[in-house]
Ligand SMILES: Nc1ncnc2c1ncn2[C@@H]1O[C@H](COP(=O)(O)OS(=O)(=O)O)[C@@H](OP(=O)(O)O)[C@H]1O
Ligand SMILES: [Mg+2]
């Protein structure tokens with residue numbers, strides 16, 4: 001099939017990125033399953049350690065650090081440390097504290113367990129398990145500040161950590177930026193099933209699952225990985241896999257496209273779950289004035305971009321409070337995937353997001369609007385202008 005040929009034609013960078021995101025997804029699933037079990041059974045000291053608060057009160061877990069270490073280690077091995085620079089969300093401050101020894105040990109174990117499986121994903125394992133200092137080094141070498149020149153990877157090890165700790169949606173996001181432009185992007189969505197029978201259904205399903213024993217490895221086909229290469233005009237989705245070697249024989253990448261719906265009356269918009277991350281009242285006003293009739297789909301993480309790229313929803317809007325600066329790792333991978341799947345992504349002024357100015361999306365005008373097509377996109381942009389002054393954002 002075409003899918004396979006095109007898949008074989010992708011760059012080495014995208015190929016490695018897809019594989020390492022697959023690995024990262026299985027690390028996350030293991031940690032999430034472990035957390036949900038602990039939650040139900042006993043609140044021992046391990047559980048106390050599992051969710052940590054950052055300075056801004058947002059959560060960070062073994063999975064966030066574990067994925068950052070794993071991706072950093074694999075990219076460095078594959079491309080050479082002199083060729084790899086990475087912008088990523090987490091640092092080692094908390095982890096390096098004396099009292100965090102147990103937490104660090106959990107991270108090191110998660111990383112080694114994950115790296116040991118690298119051959120299943122067509123990548124190489126370390127010759128022996130990494131020491132704590134090597135894991136810390138892998139995390140802290142993700143210290144690039146981005147910028148307008150050269151090449152750097154952009155990683156959000158766990159996006160939607162809140163969704164993750166709640167047993168809900170989250171994503172692993174990896175992109176490569178070259179001279180300020182996102183080239184390939186990969187989004188791993190471990191709780192977003194290949195088929196559309198999803199999200200609402202998901203929570204109760206997960207609640208039920210967490211009381212049962214974990215499913216046999218490899219039998220749970222509930223996640224997907226999306227990816228795209230800038231300029232190809234194509235975006236792809238593959239199932240979350242536990243053994244890549246088995247899949248290499250198949251044409252396992254399926255092309256995805258945005259929705260063709262451009263009638264607001266039947267369009268679905270998605271937005272962040274938390275009101276603190278995006279004004280629900282402002283988007284409700286917009287929805288009303290544009291004629292969107294369906295209830296908003298509130299979903300954690302960049303799964304919202306995945307939903308647009310796959311055609312499961314038509315609009316994604318995010319209006320953070322004034323003064324909040326969006327970070328490049330929360331958007332880079334999602335934006336290129338949506339665009340290559342046929343969608344349109346801009347700020348609320350209709351300008352493209354500028355990934356070339358460091359860690360933040362500097363100069364972002366009010367909010368982010370991703371749509372399946374320009375008809376809906378134009379309408380939303382116009383509605384923002386019409387209602388902005390009367391809002392108090
Ligand atoms: N105050 C505020 N306003 C806007 N955005 C914020 C804010 N604080 C954090 N963040 C970033 O939002 C990321 C999660 O966004 P979501 O769209 O998943 O939000 S939500 O959880 O569904 O409410 C989240 O990503 P992760 O930290 O990777 O989970 C943050 O980077
Ligand atoms: Mg994030």
Ligand SMILES: [Mg+2]
Pocket residue numbers: 064089156157158159160161
């Ligand atoms: Mg994150």
Ligand SMILES: [Mg+2]
Pocket residue numbers: 058059089161
């Ligand atoms: Mg975070």
